[in-house]
Amino acid sequence: MDEFARLNDLYNLQILDSNPEKKFDELTHLASLICGMPISLVSLIDKDRQWFKSVYGMEIRETLRADGFCHYLLDGTPFFEIKNAEKDKRFKNSPLVTGYPFISYYAGAPIMSTSGQILGALCVIDQKENSLNKNQKEALQILARKATSYLSTRKVFIDQQKHIELSANRLKQILDNTPGVIFQLRIQDNFEISFDFISKGIQEVHPHLSDEKMKAQPKIFLNYIHPDDVEEFRKSMRKSASTLSPYKYNFRVKLNGDNIKWFKVRVTPKRIDDETVVWFGTLMDVSSIMEYETILEQITFDISHVIRKPLTTLLGLNSTLRDHTELSEADLREYSDMINIVIKELDVFTRKLDQFYQLKVVDHHKRV
Known part of the structure; x- marks a missing residue:
């Protein structure tokens, strides 16, 4: 033995x-x-x-x-x-x-x-x-x-x-270190909610939130959504739970003072029994994306309004030149000066636009 x-x-x-x-x-x-x-x-x-x-x-x-x-x-x-x-x-x-x-x-x-x-x-x-x-x-x-x-x-x-516990711990560590928030949420037919899991990324959404707090008080998150977005957030959430349709929604979170962050929630719903729907979802900070969408809207506005005047001038000069086949040297010099003025106006505007864009890019990379 x-x-x-x-x-x-x-x-x-x-x-x-x-x-x-x-x-x-x-x-x-x-x-x-x-x-x-x-x-x-x-x-x-x-x-x-x-x-x-x-x-x-x-x-x-x-x-x-x-x-x-x-x-x-x-x-x-x-x-x-x-x-x-x-x-x-x-x-x-x-x-x-x-x-x-x-x-x-x-x-x-x-x-x-x-x-x-x-x-x-x-x-x-x-x-x-x-x-x-x-x-x-x-x-x-x-x-x-x-x-x-x-x-x-x-x-x-x-x-x-x-092995399961070790794998679960490893998976949790990965999820907790993944950008944004990953969560699994249960929604009952009476719209009572509870989190099976929520990653620690929720702490980046608002300094007063944590995964423990969200599990203990799931509805507390609504207190941090911008007042103008809360009702639509509720409605779209209920619709997704009722129809089992994929859920996407952009909303704002209130920070200190007038500061806000934009977030996008994406959810895949699945009914697991007669009374319960489970949401498998992510929550991502899209503030920079929303900011750039605003910038692009402003650029579009500037292009359509600011450039309109010089373009109109060029079109008018072009029409005049076509209508007058015989022009003196003085007339041509006058028209050439006018065209140069318009070209300079466009050049100044495009340079300012490029500088503004580059500053935004630098600012974005610093924050990222």
Whole structure:
């Protein structure tokens, strides 16, 4: 027996001192019923103790390893039986025989790890001399193998849970460091809302907001939306939840004083039951985009109004030149001077427009 390898397998199961579990309790109950014994245990042998994952018929949760019976299975014995412990020199002075639970009869089958190490036993106990028939012994061994299978399945489940938790933590870290806000929102038919998840980017939306606050008070976000946008925000939100249509909406968030930020919310809704719709969405700061849209509108206005005058002048001069085929040198010089004036006006305007645009670009890059 390799005690180091055995204990390593036992500790890797992460089962010692764990809470009772129904499937192990059903095994001990079934073992007692099949074998006709008042006590049954799933016993795991630690370095200095034997600890009971499941106990049927008594209150003790662990004993000293040296006082017990189960460690006699560690040499590879497929079945271990003591018909009368009071008459066996190995056990007659054990406190488990001379005192509670007053063991007289013991029968156990080994519980093993996937690598073949013996971890403990599924055993039945009586407080008087007894014995098991062939079928009962075979049944006890089958139940012990079932306990072995449960331990293996339990370890796989724990590993999967850890992997899921690790993946979830990694995903949360990624989402929390993704620009903007990523969220999952539940909307009930009565329009009560709750967040399953919201990334820490919400702190960038307004200094008074946080992911914890949003989860605790989901509707508090409405208090920070610009008053002129709140009602339309509510209406469009209700419409999306009712029709399951994709949701896009631009709105403003109030900051200190008259300062505002523009945000765009994008949502994909999905109904998960008769009363609940889930929103999978993002919230992005589009202030710079909205600012540039305003700039472009202003540029368009300037082009259509400011340039109109010189263009009209050029068109008039062009018409005059076409209508007068015979012009003196003085007339041509006068028309040429007028054209140069218009060209200079256009050049000044385009230079100012270019300077204004470049300043906006620099300002945008600084903020980004």
